[in-house]
Amino acid sequence: MFKKVLIAEDHESSNISIRKALEDFGCLNNDHVYYCDDALKRINHALKTGNEYDLLITDLSFEEDEIPQTIGTGTELIKAVKELQPNIKVLVFSAESKGAIIDNLFKELNINAFVRKARRDVTELKQAFDAICNQKTYLSASLRRSIQYSNAYEFKEFDIILISLLSKGVLQKDIPTHLKAKKIKPSGLSSVEKRLNYMKEVLSFNNNEQLIAFCKDIGVI
Amino acid sequence: MFKKVLIAEDHESSNISIRKALEDFGCLNNDHVYYCDDALKRINHALKTGNEYDLLITDLSFEEDEIPQTIGTGTELIKAVKELQPNIKVLVFSAESKGAIIDNLFKELNINAFVRKARRDVTELKQAFDAICNQKTYLSASLRRSIQYSNAYEFKEFDIILISLLSKGVLQKDIPTHLKAKKIKPSGLSSVEKRLNYMKEVLSFNNNEQLIAFCKDIGVI
DNA sequence: GATATACTTACGGGAATCCGTAAAAGAAGA
DNA sequence: TCTTCTTTTACGGATTCCCGTAAGTATATC
Known part of the structure; x- marks a missing residue:
């Protein structure tokens, strides 16, 4: 007791x-x-x-x-x-x-x-x-x-940073600037593109909008 | 009593x-x-x-x-x-x-x-x-x-249809097809673009991702 | 029927994104 | 140090999206 x-x-x-x-x-x-x-x-x-x-x-x-x-x-x-x-x-x-x-x-x-x-x-x-x-x-x-199953894909810290920036209205092409300002390791635009594409491929999503909606739903952002 | x-x-x-x-x-x-x-x-x-x-x-x-x-x-x-x-x-x-x-x-x-x-x-x-x-x-x-004030922007039915389609992974260029299939009145790509741009302008958002995140937050989708 | 008004659609140039390839930079091991 | 492997970055063409303009359509009013 x-x-x-x-x-x-x-x-x-x-x-x-x-x-x-x-x-x-x-x-x-x-x-x-x-x-x-x-x-x-x-x-x-x-x-x-x-x-x-x-x-x-x-x-x-x-x-x-x-x-x-x-x-x-x-x-x-x-x-x-x-x-x-x-x-x-x-x-x-x-x-x-x-x-x-x-x-x-x-x-x-x-x-x-x-x-x-x-x-x-x-x-x-x-x-x-x-x-x-x-x-x-x-x-x-x-x-x-439902606690495990929602984790179809485990979002890394870098993933969440990218998604957060997008959802705050930062354009994809401007993300490298933000990453460099915060001294985050991969900061090239290609790395950003590659990572976003990878996430969408794994989750079989078609566009960034769908990715954002999903992340809001499961609560990672 | x-x-x-x-x-x-x-x-x-x-x-x-x-x-x-x-x-x-x-x-x-x-x-x-x-x-x-x-x-x-x-x-x-x-x-x-x-x-x-x-x-x-x-x-x-x-x-x-x-x-x-x-x-x-x-x-x-x-x-x-x-x-x-x-x-x-x-x-x-x-x-x-x-x-x-x-x-x-x-x-x-x-x-x-x-x-x-x-x-x-x-x-x-x-x-x-x-x-x-x-x-x-x-x-x-x-x-x-605060009964009025919370409505920074009142989403119309059409707005919500567009946002829902995007968040489901439909590409912007394919939205007219979906609209026509459901016999929704303005179905031209220009109308879709115009409406999305209008929403972003009113809310002073920079990209669709930010719009999706916002709608998820306030619960319209 | 003519005109005005509002709304929708079509089009085109420019910007951003997508996507593949190749070069460059690091990291690890012999 | 050199090689090998991985990761990151740079570049370029194709696609999509953005955005302004113009043309088309519908409705209402006179």
Whole structure:
């Protein structure tokens, strides 16, 4: 069982349901905040006073309002929290469904569970609590299949740079200039062309527009 | 006060929070369903047995799963319900934030309240209950101002057809063929070019890739 | 029927992209 | 150091796209 849990979730309705799920699970010692900055403060304070949290439940997207925040997203929050307290368990509760993004959370940030806001989300939350208690990871049922399959092609860092530049309105012929400015290794126009053509060939796409649409769909940009 | 309320919301977490908000407001006589079809059945049955609902709370988007549904969206549900029981009050609880869509709900479907799933959504739900009880309409605070402004450019049906074709990999020069096949009115290549250029000019974009990325972001494709 | 207006299509020159080939530059191993 | 192999860059022709102009078509008004 968890000794102490912190909930970071801006939507009042989700926040309430998470608390209720925790209480149903038998965990009554939980705090909740509506802003990332507050979450980090709590984590920090708890560490200093010697009664740290052992689980952080957080959303990914937090809406901006009149109160300016240093940390604006769940991803940033997790990074900051893990620097303070590397051993903390993390459960992400979000409406995100793009495989690439969720995959990255497990691989890069070592989160312990991802529950998607969806039909049976509260049931899944409790299953995730259980998994974490048993030192296992948890991923929403609806996402388990589609997590690998979307990776028909693994986008390298260079690929994503090219695609991002295009989607920001940089013309293909101007990409070498941008690459040189950022000292990125292959910067010739031919390399750019070759790489874009290679991606389209592997994915059997016909034009750049289709490539951009695909990358937006799976969340790599 | 409401005599009887029906909640149609597929997300378990939101469903729970709505129920809790209703109970906090003092309304204990409420039913909840997770599918539109079930909602319509309940409305129908209640009418026949003479103890009809006086408020329907519904989401807009319902996720498909293994159980096939006749009614798939909140908008369709509201239409169907109003045909059975025109006097029923309707509160829409959704993450939707596009002014055009919400505006349409009030104008075309005569809904009584729209609460956006956001930071203070439960508080707003209670304010909306209060407004409806007093025969008033309610709209989330964050949406009251920005109801028009989000439309930097209103995409017409033709625009979306063009963008969709491109994002599916159809080359620009081949678009006229597709348009003629579907008997879409302006089908000349020049018209296609002109329209794409117009969109890019209005949005001050440099290339098609940027346009595709934008449309993916705001959800028109 | 003539005219005006708006919209659609056709055409052509120039720019950008596509695509193959070849030269140049690095990297690795003997 | 030289050779071999890989990667990057340079170049050029074909294709596609961009963009302005002109011609065609439809509708409405008088």
